[in-house]
């Protein structure tokens with residue numbers, strides 16, 4: 448984690464480049480904001496309060512990577528991340544509903560994130576212990592003088608373990624017994640979701656979880672299950688890992704993680720911005736109300752969650768919206784002040800689409816290739832074919848509606864529909880698509896506006 452917070456802006460941009468095409472200003476801006484947060488944390492306390500956080504407003508049409516940039520940024524630095532829609536707080540029944548819930552969600556994410564990290568750290572040890580437990584089932588240890596893996600050193604030198612047991616251990620390790628079935632005892636707290644308890648409204652707002660108050664009753668039973676050894680090992684490894692980690696420690700670290708590196712993405716902020724025609728009441732009031740509700744969090748407040756108190760001073764807020772009608776200057780002045788950084792994201796071009804299809808680590812073409820690989824189908828596109836796909840996407844965006852890179856998804860599924868349907872793993876084959884194939888599958892649809900409205 449420490450290493451991450453020290454990523455320089457340049458390094459952050461380079462990492463984002465692996466996933467997001469173009470939008471270099473936005474990348475630079477989020478990189479600076481992230482680094483500024485870290486810089487601000489290094490400043491003495493008195494001065495810290497004087498330095499405004501570098502919250503950002505991302506402006507731009509739909510599907511150009513606003514959410515994606517924020518999400519990738521968070522993942523890059525293992526920051527807890529939540530995305531909320533500002534408009535959700537204007538909905539009937541939601542008005543006044545505490546915006547603080549987003550911080551609670553953030554805390555939950557952080558707990559999961561940190562817990563996973565801790566589990567990974569004890570993974571090897573947990574697997575060893577799990578294997579011993581499996582071994583004890585298939586080859587119970589001698590009843591007297593049972594030697595525990597941990598505290599095995601009694602006065603007499605370890606009783607020589609039976610060679611069969613050693614041999615079985617080797618085989619377990621090699622995975623040679625993976626498919627054999629055994630019966631094991633596991634904790635059956637997986638059954639407790641059935642027992643969800645809904646508290647009275649308001650309890651949740653106070654960060655109180657009834658479920659926790661009632662304790663995990665009925666949760667910690669042990670239950671016998673018949674499983675393949677490979678599955679048993681997985682399950683027991685999880686169990687052992689949980690025993691090895693210190694949950695209090697996890698909670699503390701998670702709270703710190705939220706406070707120091709949490710990122711809240713507030714979508715559709717433009718929808719709660721409106722130059723209020725003063726005194727008319729109605730929707731404008733509730734829009735402005737949402738901003739007023741959000742303000743304290745952005746300014747720095749303390750929120751009670753079931754994991755503990757969380758200070759929001761250093762949480763990074765990234766707001767986003769199309770801003771077709773409203774402008775950032777339509778936000779209430781206090782909000783404008785707290786979101787000092789504005790950056791515009793650009794519409795994507797045909798050339799961008801070509802790169803989005805091929806370059807990102809998770810590029811769409813790679814995804815479909817991998818999906819079909821599972822059916823023993825090797826899918827190749829010629830360069831011309833990719834260009835044709837990009838061109839079609841740009842065309843449909845221009846003709847029907849500009850939904851940005853999302854268009855590539857609809858186009859790809861249409862293009863590959865037949866192949867995706869017909870492939871069943873039975874006959875390994877190689878499919879080569881060139882420009883004329885793309886034209887064959889998409890051309891007539893794309894040129895027919897009525898048709899592409901529905902299909903592409």
Ligand SMILES: Nc1ncnc2c1ncn2[C@@H]1O[C@H](COP(=O)(O)OP(=O)(O)OP(=O)(O)O)[C@@H](O)[C@H]1O
Nearest residue numbers: 466467468508509510511512513514515803852853
């Ligand atoms: N510049 C880009 N590079 C790579 N992929 C992109 C880019 N822009 C968008 N995408 C892809 O398009 C999809 C939609 O992008 P995203 O969710 O970021 O849109 P958005 O800008 O947040 O739109 P909205 O305003 O509708 O929320 C994602 O799957 C994302 O991977």
Ligand SMILES: [Mg+2]
Nearest residue numbers: 513514515714
């Ligand atoms: Mg979005």
